Amino acid sequence: MTRSAPTSQARSQPAGRTVGIPPQPIPSSGPAAAPTVRRADVDAGRWPDVARLPSAAPVRTAIARHLVSRALNRLSLSVPTGGARVNTAGTRMTVHDPHAFHRRIGRDGLIGFGESYLAGEWDSDDLAGVLTVLAAHADELVPAPLRRLRGLWVSARPVADRNTRAGARDNIQRHYDLSNDLFATFLDPTLTYSSALFTAFPARFESLTAAQHRKIDRLLDLAAVGEGTRLLEIGTGWGELALRAAARGAQVTTLTLSTEQAALARERIAAAGLADRVDVQLRDYRDVEGRYDAVISVEMIEAVGAEYWPAYFTALRRALAPGGRIALQAITMGHRQMLHTAATHTFISKYVFPGGLIPSREAIAEHSAAAGLSTVADDGFGEHYAETLRLWRERFTAHRPVVTGLGFDPVFQRMWEFYLAYSEAGFRSRYLDARQLLLIEGTHR
Structure with a gap:
């Protein structure tokens, strides 16, 4: 268990309640x-x-x-x-x-x-x-x-971390259900927990919120989401993509295994007056029902595990209506590095993302093709993730008193900062990349 002893106040907070960390100055020295x-x-x-x-x-x-x-x-x-x-x-x-x-x-x-x-x-x-x-x-x-x-x-990955239906639920909740308030200390007000898309570096003259909206809108455009689109989102987060899709006139079904995320996403969607257009479901991607004009999944594949990538891409294809489009955002690493990591228990899998594995582009291509999908667009923007992580880390450290007040001890705080810095380093060194892909059914000519 990675969380330190929560205070009685933090323990009594209802899951998914509205969160909001008052803006605090980010130290200019870093x-x-x-x-x-x-x-x-x-x-x-x-x-x-x-x-x-x-x-x-x-x-x-x-x-x-x-x-x-x-x-x-x-x-x-x-x-x-x-x-x-x-x-x-x-x-x-x-x-x-x-x-x-x-x-x-x-x-x-x-x-x-x-x-x-x-x-x-x-x-x-x-x-x-x-x-x-x-x-x-x-x-x-x-x-x-x-x-x-x-x-x-090196140690082998624990069998208990396998992403069976029960294991996936436990693994997701061990990370995403730590505390909505914890995530609010370092994410921007949209609570978007994936790479933003900036216009320039460093991002001194652009808000992280604007960059996150740009990323989301690009994915919605890739998937051709508009008025009347039936959209399936696999991986709800805290609901920002579903909100923006619904504002375009789409009818959205969005899936998550995190009870805290689901509760807060529903609250945010209701507050925006879009509850009639968005259905937030606590459901495994393997249990998807129905057909959709568009499917979007943002940095979800990393939590699936290599053993279940065939099931993931099969679920994507099965959910797609004829002529539909799939837009993915994924973190990737080199194929040789992925093969080594797949067999290894790492610091991140032990303390941050149990059961997770970052795929390679080759693995995505292989498993999507085996499911009958073809990649028609594939754009990388890893430097944008490095910048996103830098901003998250600065916000996290600036809000350290808030994190302490939520009941997270100094060891947890060092662990979380190490995780953010470790991830940032992966993108700055180009060991990792971030990519947006467009998939369609069949063979692309």
């Missing part, structure tokens, strides 16, 4: 420093693998120390340890407890690297910068001969 954490003070009941070090493995610790030192010395990072100060210019990470840092990496690889940050064993005044440097050189950090031995220090 995100505020992460809260200080001492391993001895970490609640072992909630964070067992952060509160205690993994069992001693001197050989693996020594190997990790050698490999980490070798890798960091080759990168543009300065790494003082044990409180030492250096005057080297460039991105800096400070290792407060070198032994614990190397021991965790030796036993648990990148999960250990993340847990060491959660335990306060290392820090950086530019977390996203450090992680971007590491992500840009991800394939070089371990010497080629040792990469064949990666199975020795």
Whole structure:
């Protein structure tokens, strides 16, 4: 369980109630420093693998120390340890407890690297910068001969995280039902939890809300949503796309497995006077009923899991009326990286998105084609996601007192900031991409 002990006030809040974080100034110098954490003070009941070090493995610790030192010395990072100060210019990470840092990496690889940050064993005044440097050189950090031995220090994904119908519901709720108020601390007022589409970088003269609306409108245009369109949305979020589609005159059915999202989406839709045009259903995509002129799914495929991608694309095709269009927005990674990640329990799958897997473009093409779908448009905009994540991270850190008041402890706050920075680094280094795709039934000529 990743949430810290909620306050009694947070525990009593009804699911899906209207949320709203008062606007607060975002520090011009960037995100505020992460809260200080001492391993001895970490609640072992909630964070067992952060509160205690993994069992001693001197050989693996020594190997990790050698490999980490070798890798960091080759990168543009300065790494003082044990409180030492250096005057080297460039991105800096400070290792407060070198032994614990190397021991965790030796036993648990990148999960250990993340847990060491959660335990306060290392820090950086530019977390996203450090992680971007590491992500840009991800394939070089371990010497080629040792990469064949990666199975020795990575764990397999837990069987319990499989996205069966029951498992998918549990996995979605473990992330999206944390707290509507938590998400409101860093999302813009539309509560859109996917990449925005900007006109320029950095986004200093454009609101995140405007950029999110631009992204949504582009997807609606791709799917040709207009007056009278029967639209199926797989993955409701907090309802903004359904609202904008209904405002165009569409009749919308939107599916989610998150009870908190569903409740708040219904509340927002009713407040906009569009309840007669939008039906929010707590339903698995595998149980879709009816045929639709358009289907839209925004960053949903990442939560499906590779095992169920055939079922996902089959459901999309089955829901499509003759001549209909499917608009997808997806995060992607390289195919080789995807294959490695699919077999590996990662920091993100352990702490943030259980059961999730980012697909490759090749995987999307293969599984959509097998379901009888053809891709007729495929546009990438990963740099826009990096900018979106930067803004989310700055909002999150600016609202840290609110997050604390909601009952999320310093370890959770470090975990969430690490997740946002880790994701931003993936896009800035081009390890990850974001894409909008248009699919139609049959073979495109």
